[in-house]
Amino acid sequence: MTTDIRPVNIGLIGLGTVGGGVVRILKEHHDDFLRDQGVDIRLVACASRMEEEAVALGVRDLFSFDGSDVINNPEVDIVVELVGGTGVAREFVYAALESGKRVVTANKAIMATCGHDLLGVAGAKGLEVAFEASVGGGIPIIGALRNSLIGNRIERVVGIVNGTTNYMLTRMGESHLDYATALAEAQANGFAEADPSADVGGADAAAKIAILTTLAFNTEVVLEQVPTEGITALAPIDLEYAEQMDKTVKLLAVALRTPEGIDMRVHPTMLPKAHPLASVSGVFNAIYVVGDAVGETMFYGAGAGSGPAASAVVGDIIEVAQRITYGITRPFLRFGTEQLPLVPSADVVSSFYVRLPVPDRSGIVALTAKVFADNDVSIASMMQGAADDSDGTAQLIYVTHPVREGALRATLEGIQATGVLTGEPVVIRVENP
Amino acid sequence: MTTDIRPVNIGLIGLGTVGGGVVRILKEHHDDFLRDQGVDIRLVACASRMEEEAVALGVRDLFSFDGSDVINNPEVDIVVELVGGTGVAREFVYAALESGKRVVTANKAIMATCGHDLLGVAGAKGLEVAFEASVGGGIPIIGALRNSLIGNRIERVVGIVNGTTNYMLTRMGESHLDYATALAEAQANGFAEADPSADVGGADAAAKIAILTTLAFNTEVVLEQVPTEGITALAPIDLEYAEQMDKTVKLLAVALRTPEGIDMRVHPTMLPKAHPLASVSGVFNAIYVVGDAVGETMFYGAGAGSGPAASAVVGDIIEVAQRITYGITRPFLRFGTEQLPLVPSADVVSSFYVRLPVPDRSGIVALTAKVFADNDVSIASMMQGAADDSDGTAQLIYVTHPVREGALRATLEGIQATGVLTGEPVVIRVENP
Numbered sequence: 040m041t042t043d044i045r046p047v048n049i050g051l052i053g054l055g056t057v058g059g060g061v062v063r064i065l066k067e068h069h070d071d072f073l074r075d076q077g078v079d080i081r082l083v084a085c086a087s088r089m090e091e092e093a094v095a096l097g098v099r100d101l102f103s104f105d106g107s108d109v110i111n112n113p114e115v116d117i118v119v120e121l122v123g124g125t126g127v128a129r130e131f132v133y134a135a136l137e138s139g140k141r142v143v144t145a146n147k148a149i150m151a152t153c154g155h156d157l158l159g160v161a162g163a164k165g166l167e168v169a170f171e172a173s174v175g176g177g178i179p180i181i182g183a184l185r186n187s188l189i190g191n192r193i194e195r196v197v198g199i200v201n202g203t204t205n206y207m208l209t210r211m212g213e214s215h216l217d218y219a220t221a222l223a224e225a226q227a228n229g230f231a232e233a234d235p236s237a238d239v240g241g242a243d244a245a246a247k248i249a250i251l252t253t254l255a256f257n258t259e260v261v262l263e264q265v266p267t268e269g270i271t272a273l274a275p276i277d278l279e280y281a282e283q284m285d286k287t288v289k290l291l292a293v294a295l296r297t298p299e300g301i302d303m304r305v306h307p308t309m310l311p312k313a314h315p316l317a318s319v320s321g322v323f324n325a326i327y328v329v330g331d332a333v334g335e336t337m338f339y340g341a342g343a344g345s346g347p348a349a350s351a352v353v354g355d356i357i358e359v360a361q362r363i364t365y366g367i368t369r370p371f372l373r374f375g376t377e378q379l380p381l382v383p384s385a386d387v388v389s390s391f392y393v394r395l396p397v398p399d400r401s402g403i404v405a406l407t408a409k410v411f412a413d414n415d416v417s418i419a420s421m422m423q424g425a426a427d428d429s430d431g432t433a434q435l436i437y438v439t440h441p442v443r444e445g446a447l448r449a450t451l452e453g454i455q456a457t458g459v460l461t462g463e464p465v466v467i468r469v470e471n472p
Numbered sequence: 473m474t475t476d477i478r479p480v481n482i483g484l485i486g487l488g489t490v491g492g493g494v495v496r497i498l499k500e501h502h503d504d505f506l507r508d509q510g511v512d513i514r515l516v517a518c519a520s521r522m523e524e525e526a527v528a529l530g531v532r533d534l535f536s537f538d539g540s541d542v543i544n545n546p547e548v549d550i551v552v553e554l555v556g557g558t559g560v561a562r563e564f565v566y567a568a569l570e571s572g573k574r575v576v577t578a579n580k581a582i583m584a585t586c587g588h589d590l591l592g593v594a595g596a597k598g599l600e601v602a603f604e605a606s607v608g609g610g611i612p613i614i615g616a617l618r619n620s621l622i623g624n625r626i627e628r629v630v631g632i633v634n635g636t637t638n639y640m641l642t643r644m645g646e647s648h649l650d651y652a653t654a655l656a657e658a659q660a661n662g663f664a665e666a667d668p669s670a671d672v673g674g675a676d677a678a679a680k681i682a683i684l685t686t687l688a689f690n691t692e693v694v695l696e697q698v699p700t701e702g703i704t705a706l707a708p709i710d711l712e713y714a715e716q717m718d719k720t721v722k723l724l725a726v727a728l729r730t731p732e733g734i735d736m737r738v739h740p741t742m743l744p745k746a747h748p749l750a751s752v753s754g755v756f757n758a759i760y761v762v763g764d765a766v767g768e769t770m771f772y773g774a775g776a777g778s779g780p781a782a783s784a785v786v787g788d789i790i791e792v793a794q795r796i797t798y799g800i801t802r803p804f805l806r807f808g809t810e811q812l813p814l815v816p817s818a819d820v821v822s823s824f825y826v827r828l829p830v831p832d833r834s835g836i837v838a839l840t841a842k843v844f845a846d847n848d849v850s851i852a853s854m855m856q857g858a859a860d861d862s863d864g865t866a867q868l869i870y871v872t873h874p875v876r877e878g879a880l881r882a883t884l885e886g887i888q889a890t891g892v893l894t895g896e897p898v899v900i901r902v903e904n905p
Contacts, residue, residue, distance in 0.1 A: 183615070187787040189508075332497060332786075333773060333780050336611060346766060347765065349765055350624055354619060376507075
């Protein structure tokens with residue numbers, strides 16, 4: 040029964056490590072997919088900037104330097120976009136849909152900025168845009184939210200979705216490396232790019248939580264709406280204090296359903312060691328999901344790398360190919376069809392760890408403590424770190440009781456205004472069990 | 473576009489906690505499923521032994537005491553079997569397929585004993601048997617193996633798939649409870665049944681790994697083929713020694729692809745603390761999967777309970793309903809279409825922890841060590857536990873280097889033959905990083 044089915048033709052734009060992985064899997068598993076999945080997948084066109092990539096993969100005969108050739112190829116049913124970024128890749132994806140082709144993409148930047156519009160355009164034409172690889176590498180979180188967990192009202196999605204920063208924080212914690220050394224090590228190991236700003240600044244994680252939020256809560260959000268803090272200000276001393284509190288510092292991407300709307304943000308967090316996410320170390324990613332029926336679940340795996348991403352892309356290709364083979368034309372999935380309010384970050388209540396670099400002299404505690412009091416920010420504990428003899432700077436560490444972020448911000452401004460700080464204050468949210 | 477679609481009618485057999493959860497979710501989310509999933513799901517019939525369950529759920533008008541009424545109801549498209557066990561439930565499932573109805577089941581016993589045949593019968597008729605809830609409660613492991621990870625050659629599946637034993641082992645480890653106390657506590661908390669033999673003996677975990685193995689490696693295996701050891705012989709001292717070796721004791725359900733075939737088993741294992749499964753505690757389940765492309769992944773969640781199981785059942789109902797709505801008739805999934813050899817457990821190589829209860833007198837170490845040597849079982853370490861003054865019994869603990877299980881068994885027989893043992897030896901596999 041799988042012999043008389045029509046082939047599904049794939050056009051691949053981008054032949055880097057992920058694209059290469061996809062080509063290899065489609066070759067290796069063609070017969071399995073035909074026998075077990077009922078789809079006859081054929082790669083009929085590919086494009087990249089470097090012809091040698093096509094030669095190395097043995098697909099020189101299908102190769103073009105111009106992605107448009109793939110999109111305009113009448114034989115192509117599914118365009119697989121692995122270029123990345125929001126420039127030409129975005130044009131490719133829209134052009135593919137315009138020409139009636141399905142799209143599989145690993146592009147988080149596109150999905151986090153115009154995913155809602157893309158799904159709308161696709162849906163109106165009875166086409167699909169599949170994007171499992173855009174979040175969490177090979178972790179099948181998109182599929183789980185779309186299918187297996189569909190009976191749930193999702194209450195929270197909390198993820199460690201950036202391997203670079205998780206690797207750096209793991210190393211800073213276990214080996215007391217400073218930020219610069221941890222970054223250099225990550226770059227040396229190929230876990231961080233030459234320009235790491237999107238990772239360490241939190242933008243990468245923000246794009247991913249925007250996608251997960253849109254899907255999990257069916258409300259349209261875009262990258263720009265995610266309040267984002269990175270890890271660039273963190274020092275080993277912060278991880279040591281976390282350890283003292285039996286907590287681990289993680290860069291979390293958070294989306295919570297609240298009575299006031301969706302509370303969504305990216306920032307470093309001191310997480311209780313008992314939390315399932317606390318033991319996710321190194322370059323691994325994990326997404327923790329709480330649904331009203333299923334309760335707590337967590338999905339763990341390699342968040343980056345050619346193999347994991349290729350695994351996710353191929354999973355999408357098979358699903359879209361089956362829809363073509365079966366002639367399914369109804370919209371692929373809901374993606375932000377509602378408009379839930381977003382909770383202003385100033386209104387979000389949390390405990391905070393605040394480290395203040397101050398001169399090593401008396402009166403500073405009283406001076407700064409007064410500013411907390413003036414802003415009705417209740418102090419849970421205060422610790423004074425040893426002074427750095429080289430410049431006589433001491434570290435004053437406050438941990439607050441749960442307080443509105445707005446009040447904490449006002450407190451920091453007040454302390455800045457006293458002119459007592461010798462450096463930037465460091466703020467880390469503290470999650471209590 | 474979702475208004476002109478035909479309704480999909482559900483018949484539910486079994487209205488216990490899981491069935492009740494399914495009824496509630498189908499009611500609550502009917503409009504979401506219609507709008508977002510394109511399926512119009514309607515409960516048209518249900519059966520259970522207790523009418524009051526139907527009354528409590530407000531479905532008295534659909535109720536019957538006889539499951540056959542549900543199966544024979546011409547309106548029913550999908551029969552949801554939540555009776556459990558291999559008796560009448562098995563008959564219901566076959567009868568449903570015979571009468572041309574699709575099946576969604578949470579029944580691990582059926583799937584682990586005649587799942588291959590059931591899928592065959594269903595496939596021949598263009599029907600489906602969906603069983604996400606049969607393994608790992610609400611954890612979407614079946615869906616992940618069937619869909620998202622389909623581009624992978626699965627190399628290993630290792631699961632903590634029994635919440636009762638994981639709860640007991642967690643408590644024995646953290647609070648040094650003995651086996652009987654831990655079991656009593658589990659029963660008091662509703663985590664263990666009055667007759668816990670299927671859980672503590674490992675049969676429950678064996679059924680689940682049989683299902684996962686069949687799916688992950690596409691090779692037919694049944695419950696009876698799984699070499700199974702439970703946790704009934706374990707004592708706090710064993711968990712303390714594991715702690716000394718920086719390991720955690722877990723009841724693992726294992727399936728590995730090897731050059732000789734599939735190595736499948738269920739037994740307590742000393743797992744390095746750094747392993748992702750080591751931090752899965754209490755009643756939680758987790759399934760660790762390694763694929764050639766995706767690498768290491770893990771799926772974590774509540775392995776039991778009405779909510780999680782209902783979440784999985786509803787996910788299956790939606791998928792099957794979509795296949796009906798779209799008129800898809802090709803076989804649902806491959807399930808053991810190949811016949812890979814199973815590695816005889818005697819040939820499996822592992823390190824072993826062996827605890828020998830012996831009289832507290834000299835010469836015993838030499839006597840027992842000689843038997844290890846005679847069987848070419850290399851000893852990695854030996855520890856002598858403090859004697860129990862009450863009966864003068866000492867605990868002799870050996871940890872072996874990797875060795876064939878057959879050689880270890882011969883060693884134990886040899887030691888038994890010396891007549892020196894004052895109790896049953898305890899054997900736990902030791903997994904090294």
